[in-house]
Amino acid sequence: MFCAISGEAPEHPVVSIKNGNLYEKSLIEKYIAENGKDPITGEEMTVDDLIELKSTPSTVKPRPPKFSSVPSILSALQNEWDSVMLESFTLKQQYQQVRQELSHALYQNDAATRVIARLKKERDTAREALANVQAHLGTAAPAPSSEDASMDVDQPTLPEEVINKITETHATLSQGRRKRKPPTGYATAETIQTFTQTASTPSLHTSRTPGVTSVDVDVSGKRILTGGMDKHVQIYDKDEGKIVANLTGHTKKITSVAFRGQDVAQDVAISASADKHVRVWVPKDDGKYHVGHNLSTHSAEVSAVSVHPSHEYFASAGLDSKWCLYDFETGASLTEAVDNENQSGYTTLQFHPDGMILGAGTSDGVVRIWDVKSQTVAASFAEHPGKINALAFSENGYILATASEDHLVRLWDLRKLQVSKTFELDPEYKVRSLAYDSYGQFLAVGGSDARILKAKDGSLLAKFDDNAGEITGLKWSPSADSLLSASMDRTVRYYGASQ
Numbered sequence: 285m286f287c288a289i290s291g292e293a294p295e296h297p298v299v300s301i302k303n304g305n306l307y308e309k310s311l312i313e314k315y316i317a318e319n320g321k322d323p324i325t326g327e328e329m330t331v332d333d334l335i336e337l338k339s340t341p342s343t344v345k346p347r348p349p350k351f352s353s354v355p356s357i358l359s360a361l362q363n364e365w366d367s368v369m370l371e372s373f374t375l376k377q378q379y380q381q382v383r384q385e386l387s388h389a390l391y392q393n394d395a396a397t398r399v400i401a402r403l404k405k406e407r408d409t410a411r412e413a414l415a416n417v418q419a420h421l422g423t424a425a426p427a428p429s430s431e432d433a434s435m436d437v438d439q440p441t442l443p444e445e446v447i448n449k450i451t452e453t454h455a456t457l458s459q460g461r462r463k464r465k466p467p468t469g470y471a472t473a474e475t476i477q478t479f480t481q482t483a484s485t486p487s488l489h490t491s492r493t494p495g496v497t498s499v500d501v502d503v504s505g506k507r508i509l510t511g512g513m514d515k516h517v518q519i520y521d522k523d524e525g526k527i528v529a530n531l532t533g534h535t536k537k538i539t540s541v542a543f544r545g546q547d548v549a550q551d552v553a554i555s556a557s558a559d560k561h562v563r564v565w566v567p568k569d570d571g572k573y574h575v576g577h578n579l580s581t582h583s584a585e586v587s588a589v590s591v592h593p594s595h596e597y598f599a600s601a602g603l604d605s606k607w608c609l610y611d612f613e614t615g616a617s618l619t620e621a622v623d624n625e626n627q628s629g630y631t632t633l634q635f636h637p638d639g640m641i642l643g644a645g646t647s648d649g650v651v652r653i654w655d656v657k658s659q660t661v662a663a664s665f666a667e668h669p670g671k672i673n674a675l676a677f678s679e680n681g682y683i684l685a686t687a688s689e690d691h692l693v694r695l696w697d698l699r700k701l702q703v704s705k706t707f708e709l710d711p712e713y714k715v716r717s718l719a720y721d722s723y724g725q726f727l728a729v730g731g732s733d734a735r736i737l738k739a740k741d742g743s744l745l746a747k748f749d750d751n752a753g754e755i756t757g758l759k760w761s762p763s764a765d766s767l768l769s770a771s772m773d774r775t776v777r778y779y780g781a782s783q
Contacts, residue, residue: 287311288324290369298334302327309336311366323373401625408661412701442609442619446597447657453594454640458681466723471764471781476726476736476745478781479767485776488527490514498541499757499770502551508768508776509553510757511538517555517565519573520776529573535559540588544612545595552576552612554598556586562600564615577615581608588633590642592656601644603629607654621659626650631671637681645672651686653698663701667694674717678724678739685727687715693729693742707742709735719758719767726764730755734769734779748779 287294287308296309303325313331315323322329442450488496489512498511507528508520517531517538536558544552550567557563560583566576584604591598592609597618601607605623607630610616623630628647635642641662644652649668652661670689677684683704684696691713697704709715709729717730720739727742729735733749753772760767766780 289315289373290366297337297339299337300329301333301335302329306337307334308366309334311370314366315370318370323377397624405625408664412663442657442659446609446611446618449594449596450592450639450657453592454638457593458638464680464723466725467763469763470723471721471726473726473738473745475765475781479736479746479748479779480782481748481750481777482766482780483778485520485522486774488512488518488520488774488776489516491774493537494774495753495756495772496770496774496776497538497756497772499759499768499776500542500553501759501768502543503545503547504549505761507543507551509541509543510770510776511541511555511557512774513537513772515557517541517553517563519553528571529565531555531563531565531573533563533575533578534561536585539586542589542591542598544598545591554589554591556589556600558585560584560586560602562586562589562610564612577610579608579610579615579617581617581620582606584629587629587631588644590633590635592635593637593639599633599635599642601630601633603631603647605629605646607633607642607644609656619659621654623652623661625661626652628671631673632675634675634677636677637679643675643677643684643686645675645686645688647671649688651675651684651696653684663698665694665696665701665703667703668692674715674730676718676720676727678720679722680724683724683739685718685720687718687729689714691715693718693727693737695739705742707737714754716754716756717758719760721760721764722762723764726760728758728760728767730758730769730771734758734767734777736767746779748777751775751777 285306286292288305289311290308294308298307298309298312300322303322305324316329316331321327488510493513495513496510497513500509506522508522510518515534515536518527519529521528534557538555538557540556542554553565555563560580562579563575564577565573567573582602582604584602586600586602589598589600597609597611599607599609605627606620608620609618611618626646630644631647632645633642640656642654642656644654649666649670649672651665651672653663655662668688672686672688675684675686682698684698685693687693691709691711693707693715694703695705713731715729715731719728725739727737727739729737732754733747734755735744736746738745751771751773755769755771757770766778768776768778770776
């Protein structure tokens with residue numbers, strides 16, 4: 285039998301007639317004198333509610349010692365111990381109460397967040413439906429009221445010069461793209477059907493953690509940028525036949541790489557990693573590269589980077605459900621847009637060819653179309669069953685190709701906001717990468733092998749299965765007379781028309 289307060293065998297045991305709990309007489313009397321209630325149940329209690337227990341044989345109480353003796357010190361220590369036990373018991377009760385209150389507060393906050401997200405989704409759906417109806421009627425949609433605007437999640441406003449640059453780029457590129465036809469000598473479907481492997485670059489990155497996870501090609505087509513599972517970023521010069529830069533600094537695998545896209549001998553490169561960082565690699569006068577900017581705006585793995593068509597800005601997206609826009613020159617974060625309606629995280633990202641919008645795929649199969657200038661969701665597509673592995677805009681800007689964990693490639697008509705075509709591949713095929721050619725006539729698909737489909741109807745034009753690992757990146761040449769692929773077998777392959 286132990287005291288309910290101290291947890292020790294009581295010297296003078298008493299029992300509460302209200303709940304039957306056993307206490308040390310001195311402890312419970314002190315507690316009642318200070319609080320006037322039962323320490324366990326919180327009910328009101330007096331000393332009269334206690335019944336003293338008699339034990340046989342009973343301990344004989346020694347005579348009261350003097351304070352100058354050892355027994356006196358022991359008695360004083362016993363009193364101090366009793367006080368500590370009472371205080372400790374009270375603190376435990378308060379701790380449990382605070383934990384319960386915190387739990388209720390967190391639950392209420394989560395419920396409020398879910399309600400706000402649902403209301404915002406219903407509002408956006410209603411706005412989209414209203415815009416479609418008014419588009420058919422030929423009337424302009426009314427501007428959102430101040431009350432509607434107050435429901436939006438606060439997003440940083442882009443600087444005016446950035447907005448002007450985005451608008452100018454969109455106007456220039458969209459006008460030049462209208463009714464654009466392939467030039468003479470551009471690859472045809474018959475040419476694609478004669479494609480074979482013309483060259484390969486093996487043994488990229490280390491064999492200890494093998495795999496090329498991402499690839500890009502500069503404007504000249506001579507330099508190839510790769511990111512690997514080995515945490516390295518490499519630049520390979522095709523003409524020289526060697527790696528001219530091995531960039532280290534990331535502490536986890538590279539998830540995405542891209543060149544800035546300038547027509548220079550040595551272009552600026554960017555890389556994203558699972559270490560939550562984005563690095564900008566700038567060439568020096570001696571031809572070597574150094575870190576121009578090391579950006580840490582994400583709180584989770586950075587899954588993708590994409591360069592704006594103006595080549596002045598670039599964006600990153602991560603598993604923290606956030607995408608960020610940066611300035612190449614300063615490395616400053618111009619805006620950070622958080623998707624509060626979808627917290628599964630972004631897996632892929634790409635700018636529209638005109639630069640006014642960007643597409644982002646999530647881990648739960650949703651594709652978001654974001655307005656870059658306002659950082660608002662312009663459309664959402666949720667037909668895929670699993671995480672979005674790849675997406676690609678056609679060059680005319682009207683079609684978006686997406687692929688997830690299944691064996692289907694879906695083409696979305698951005699004018700009608702609906703699926704226009706669905707291409708079905710082999711049942712076991714998992715798409716890892718997609719790439720349109722410069723005129724949107726052919727769609728390259730990478731997964732367990734590399735394939736080229738006719739963009740109009742999805743018919744198979746060519747198939748290449750000489751890779752030993754999954755295809756993780758595809759890049760067309762400007763005239764579509766060759767295709768580059770990178771895979772997890774540490775090899776970059778080149779396909780072109782047979783001579």
